Amino acid sequence: MLKTLVSLNYPSSKIEIIVVNDESNDGTGEICNHYASRYPQIRVFNRPKSSTKAAALNFGVQHARGEIIATFNADSVPESEALLKALKYFEDPTVAAVQGRICSINANENMLTRFLSYEGAVQYEAYMQGKDRLNLFVGLVGTCQSIRRSVLEEIGGWNGRSLSEDVELLLRLTERDYAIKYASDART
Numbered sequence: 465m466l467k468t469l470v471s472l473n474y475p476s477s478k479i480e481i482i483v484v485n486d487e488s489n490d491g492t493g494e495i496c497n498h499y500a501s502r503y504p505q506i507r508v509f510n511r512p513k514s515s516t517k518a519a520a521l522n523f524g525v526q527h528a529r530g531e532i533i534a535t536f537n538a539d540s541v542p543e544s545e546a547l548l549k550a551l552k553y554f555e556d557p558t559v560a561a562v563q564g565r566i567c568s569i570n571a572n573e574n575m576l577t578r579f580l581s582y583e584g585a586v587q588y589e590a591y592m593q594g595k596d597r598l599n600l601f602v603g604l605v606g607t608c609q610s611i612r613r614s615v616l617e618e619i620g621g622w623n624g625r626s627l628s629e630d631v632e633l634l635l636r637l638t639e640r641d642y643a644i645k646y647a648s649d650a651r652t
Contacts, residue, residue: 466495481507487512487514493510615642
């Protein structure tokens with residue numbers, strides 16, 4: 465994941481890669497620290513106590529400086545243009561958040577992975593894109609998503625007690641009539 469993030473087509477002087485090491489004990493911290501020693505755009509922060517993904521995200525945002533906060537799960541492999549493609553949607557000042565497309569990396573491995581890949585394609589390319597074009601609310605899925613820091617701060621960040629931080633955040637954004645766009649071309 466870190467290898468992919470440092471390879472994104474984005475100026476290295478403008479990108480911050482915030483890694484939240486959430487009380488791991490499997491060598492993850494050492495791997496992250498190794499990458500941080502080689503790439504100045506990576507900063508690793510250790511949480512002394514693990515709780516929820518939402519709490520880890522809030523912890524990470526406290527250390528970030530940018531106006532647009534993009535989140536990727538550790539098992540995501542974003543395409544090199546994913547960040548640039550997502551950021552173009554924020555040129556519209558009414559857009560609060562952007563959800564990119566999740567694609568299967570092993571779609572052609574066997575019949576099951578192919579079927580699951582088709583299911584994902586329908587979910588994103590028909591359902592999410594259709595909702596976006598009809599100006600209905602677009603869902604957030606927890607990875608390959610971006611949000612304006614100012615909006616995130618206004619709504620109080622992620623709910624640190626929620627186990628479904630993406631849906632909970634979506635509900636609060638929708639409740640306040642914030643625009644969320646689907647970015648089919650920003651893929652992980």
